Amino acid sequence: xxxxxxxxxxxxxxxxxxxxxxxxxxxxxxxxxxxxxxxxxxxxxxxxxxxxxxxxxxxxxxxxxxxxxxxxxxxxxxxxxxxxxxxxxxxxxxxxxxxxxxxxxxxxxxxxxxxxxxxxxxxxxxxxxxxxxxxxxxxxxxxxxxxxxxxxxxxxxxxxxxxxxxxxxxxxxxxxxxxxxxxxxxxxxxxxxxxxxxxxxxxxxxxxxxxxxxxxx
Numbered sequence: 001x002x003x004x005x006x007x008x009x010x011x012x013x014x015x016x017x018x019x020x021x022x023x024x025x026x027x028x029x030x031x032x033x034x035x036x037x038x039x040x041x042x043x044x045x046x047x048x049x050x051x052x053x054x055x056x057x058x059x060x061x062x063x064x065x066x067x068x069x070x071x072x073x074x075x076x077x078x079x080x081x082x083x084x085x086x087x088x089x090x091x092x093x094x095x096x097x098x099x100x101x102x103x104x105x106x107x108x109x110x111x112x113x114x115x116x117x118x119x120x121x122x123x124x125x126x127x128x129x130x131x132x133x134x135x136x137x138x139x140x141x142x143x144x145x146x147x148x149x150x151x152x153x154x155x156x157x158x159x160x161x162x163x164x165x166x167x168x169x170x171x172x173x174x175x176x177x178x179x180x181x182x183x184x185x186x187x188x189x190x191x192x193x194x195x196x197x198x199x200x201x202x203x204x205x206x207x208x209x210x211x212x213x214x215x216x217x
Contacts, residue, residue, distance in 0.1 A: 006051040008200060009110070009131055015199040016111045016129055022198065025116050025191045040117060040124035045078030046092035047196060048107065050132035055155045056200075058193070059132070061100060061140070062148040062183060074150065074185045076192070077102065080123065088112050088126040099146050106134040113195075118188060127192050150182050157193055158202045164210035166190070176212040184212060 048059040065072040077096035085091040089109045096102035110129040117124050140146035156162055157177055166176035166186040175194040177185040185193065197203040 004133075005131065006056065008051075008056060009049075012129065012200045013110050015201075016113055019113055019195075019199060021114050021116055022191075022195050025188075025195065041122055042081040042088075042091075042115075042126070043079055043123040044081065044088040044091040044095070044112075044126045044128055045076035045192070046096045046102070046107075046130055047076060047113075047127050047192065048096065048102065048130050048132050049154075050135045050151075052153070054153055055202075057151050057153040058157075058196070059096075059100070059102070059138070060150045060152055060182070060185070060189070061146050062150065064143065064145050064147045066144065072147070072183060073187070073189070074183050075189050076127070078125070089128045089130075092126075092128040092130070099141060100138040100149050101141055102138055103134075103136060106132060106136055108133045113192075116188070116192075125188070150179075152179055152182060154197065154200070154202050158197050158204050160204055160206040163206040164212040165208050166212045166214060169214070178212060184214065186212070186214065 049056045059077065060074050061077055063073050063075055077099050078092050079095040081091045085094060089112065093104040093107060097104055108131045110131060113127040113129065115124045115126050138149050140149065156179060162177050162179055164176050164178065165173050167173045174187065175190045177190055177193065179185065
């Protein structure tokens with residue numbers, strides 16, 4: 001019987017098994033330090049990939065503009081751990097179901113990446129790699145939390161024309177992605193996406209000197 005998984009999935013899982021957080025994630029995490037790592041709250045995000053004719057794509061969501069923290073920003077589905085969650089994958093799947101109505105039965109969990117400490121929010125976040133084996137329509141389940149869902153092709157993220165460097169309000173910098181129809185992707189989400197492109201062998205040389213500007217409110 002042939003392997004029903006896309007050919008890029010096993011190498012990605014192998015790379016993930018050997019992964020260590022890249023230096024770019026430490027730069028992103030260090031831009032503000034209101035919390036101590038010893039007091040970290042745990043959270044997970046779902047890095048949900050599906051295969052397509054033009055290669056893999058990733059499911060992202062746009063946070064509601066009315067939220068107190070990170071309004072309007074692009075993020076992975078995910079959130080804080082709750083007492084009933086069995087593990088990081090259970091947290092990520094529960095949050096994706098609550099936020100975008102992703103059916104957990106349609107998802108094949110692959111592997112968790114190393115936790116990433118985010119001092120600005122006080123969370124230690126585990127990215128959970130997963131394959132969307134039976135993709136279906138998704139939509140925001142609460143307009144007060146999620147404004148939109150975006151399916152973004154990885155080849156488009158890897159396109160050098162989509163990539164640049166964003167200067168944070170703190171003065172530090174990190175990777176950014178400009179994708180038509182999607183708000184500027186920066187911060188933690190952009191850092192994980194950049195890491196993902198490297199792990200999967202999709203990354204292409206790009207101009208790190210190209211500056212992308214954050215909108216000022």
